Amino acid sequence: MAFDLEGLYRTTYDSVVRFLYRKVWDADRAEDLAQEVFMRALAHQPEKPRSWVFAVAANIARDEARAAFRRRKHLVLISHEPSAAPAANDDVEEAMDHAEQEAEVKRALAMLTPRDREVLLLWDAGLSYPEIAEQTQLALGAVGTTLARARQRVVEAHDSMEGQRAEHRANARS
Amino acid sequence: MPNIARTHVPEAELHAYCDGELSPSQRVEIAEHLLGCLICRAQHAEVAELRARVTTLLAIASPRQIGRRVVPPARRPRRASRMMIAAAVAIIGGGAWLLVPPSDGERRPTQLATSLGLVDFFRLGHGDADLAALRDRQLAMAMRTIAAPQVQAGRAAPQFLRPLLIGTGTEVDPVVTSEWTFATMDDALKAANGRLARVADIPVRLVRIHPSAAGGRPTFLIRQELADGRFVWVVEGLEGDVAPVEQLLQASGIAMSAATRTRPDYVGTGAQTTITVRMVRVVGYLPVDSLNVLAQKLVVR
Ligand SMILES: [Zn+2]
Numbered sequence: 001m002a003f004d005l006e007g008l009y010r011t012t013y014d015s016v017v018r019f020l021y022r023k024v025w026d027a028d029r030a031e032d033l034a035q036e037v038f039m040r041a042l043a044h045q046p047e048k049p050r051s052w053v054f055a056v057a058a059n060i061a062r063d064e065a066r067a068a069f070r071r072r073k074h075l076v077l078i079s080h081e082p083s084a085a086p087a088a089n090d091d092v093e094e095a096m097d098h099a100e101q102e103a104e105v106k107r108a109l110a111m112l113t114p115r116d117r118e119v120l121l122l123w124d125a126g127l128s129y130p131e132i133a134e135q136t137q138l139a140l141g142a143v144g145t146t147l148a149r150a151r152q153r154v155v156e157a158h159d160s161m162e163g164q165r166a167e168h169r170a171n172a173r174s
Numbered sequence: 175m176p177n178i179a180r181t182h183v184p185e186a187e188l189h190a191y192c193d194g195e196l197s198p199s200q201r202v203e204i205a206e207h208l209l210g211c212l213i214c215r216a217q218h219a220e221v222a223e224l225r226a227r228v229t230t231l232l233a234i235a236s237p238r239q240i241g242r243r244v245v246p247p248a249r250r251p252r253r254a255s256r257m258m259i260a261a262a263v264a265i266i267g268g269g270a271w272l273l274v275p276p277s278d279g280e281r282r283p284t285q286l287a288t289s290l291g292l293v294d295f296f297r298l299g300h301g302d303a304d305l306a307a308l309r310d311r312q313l314a315m316a317m318r319t320i321a322a323p324q325v326q327a328g329r330a331a332p333q334f335l336r337p338l339l340i341g342t343g344t345e346v347d348p349v350v351t352s353e354w355t356f357a358t359m360d361d362a363l364k365a366a367n368g369r370l371a372r373v374a375d376i377p378v379r380l381v382r383i384h385p386s387a388a389g390g391r392p393t394f395l396i397r398q399e400l401a402d403g404r405f406v407w408v409v410e411g412l413e414g415d416v417a418p419v420e421q422l423l424q425a426s427g428i429a430m431s432a433a434t435r436t437r438p439d440y441v442g443t444g445a446q447t448t449i450t451v452r453m454v455r456v457v458g459y460l461p462v463d464s465l466n467v468l469a470q471k472l473v474v475r
Pocket residue numbers: 181182183207211212213214215
């Protein structure tokens with residue numbers, strides 16, 4: 001079967017960007033890295049393209065994290081602001097709300113073990129259990145268990161943060 | 175192996191069930207257990223809710239706009255290699271961009287892009303102009319997209335198209351009465367004289383049959399699994415027989431595609447001739463537009 005880059009691109013690009021975004025937390029960087037993934041796919045013409053792009057994306061994100069760690073040693077870290085500024089004033093509050101919500105999801109994800117998190121993100125990217133098993137070296141039968149635990153934990157972690165936030169608000173009011 | 179020894183469904187298995195990752199026989203086994211077991215039904219509802227919540231949470235952690243940086247090329251590269259027939263890679267200003275093939279400049283708005291909130295790059299022109307292929311791609315894309323909430327492109331602030339939380343791939347069949355029996359696809363095809371409607375290229379996961387009151391062609395309920403793990407049902411039967419089923423479905427809040435009717439069949443002889451019309455609809459917890467697109471893919475024979 002001929003390698004169909006266009007089809008692959010159309011069907012997986014969004015998922016790859018989202019997958020990368022949840023690792024690097026920078027929309028522009030995520031798209032840059034996704035472009036890199038598809039450039040490599042074009043050069044490689046992999047047999048199982050869908051699994052392949054996510055495996056490469058995971059590797060690239062890992063390299064990126066290491067490089068970012070090295071950069072941090074030399075640079076003064078400037079506190080991160082949400083990159084895409086909203087255009088209309090009306091949307092500012094909504095955007096801030098969203099940034100806050102996103103920070104909570106990010107922290108909830110950070111509370112998972114790397115393996116649980118990877119399985120969850122791969123599932124959300126649309127990979128099947130066998131594809132996830134292949135990529136994470138898990139036994140096929142362990143994917144469901146891992147996913148069940150990851151789902152439970154991410155929601156619990158998120159809910160506990162929401163609870164704390166509500167408590168803070170209540171304390172601030174009294 | 176008889177399933178009398180079967181205890182309650184383990185939680186991980188319910189996750190796999192919701193994710194559409196079990197074999198058809200496992201699915202049937204669990205579906206049957208769920209029908210008879212209150213405990214597992216409650217657990218199943220919890221898993222389904224958990225699953226939907228995770229999807230909603232993860233959707234928050236998404237870039238606002240994906241693909242806004244994909245730009246159509248100004249002109250065709252001077253020498254197109256074989257690879258470039260599929261796609262072109264260009265280096266613009268030091269950055270790498272993946273480009274869809276240049277088109278005649280015409281941009282085709284797509285029904286699905288509007289109904290399902292697909293991202294902008296989808297509206298770029300298509301060089302090959304093969305409409306059928308284009309529609310297939312849209313359909314494949316749409317099936318992946320409808321489950322996941324999308325950040326709508328072209329807006330400053332993110333807007334989440336809420337996933338349909340009712341039954342994301344998890345619902346028990348909408349029509350559950352004792353007259354409906356499970357069947358294999360082969361048996362169903364036999365009962366339908368080889369003519370049974372279903373959406374092309376989507377795996378069939380469950381088949382149910384309801385005998386016709388008048389002793390004619392039975393009514394069929396065929397559950398097909400979309401790429402994102404959700405389901406649609408193809409309901410097929412004689413016009414009169416399908417009506418009560420439709421009422422039931424409507425009452426359960428499920429959406430239905432427009433009906434596809436086949437050419438009338440003449441049954442019987444002379445004065446005893448009855449005209450029967452097969453009617454087919456695609457139903458599911460999806461926007462009607464999506465169901466209508468799927469209905470276009472119905473193979474009626
Ligand atoms: Zn049970």
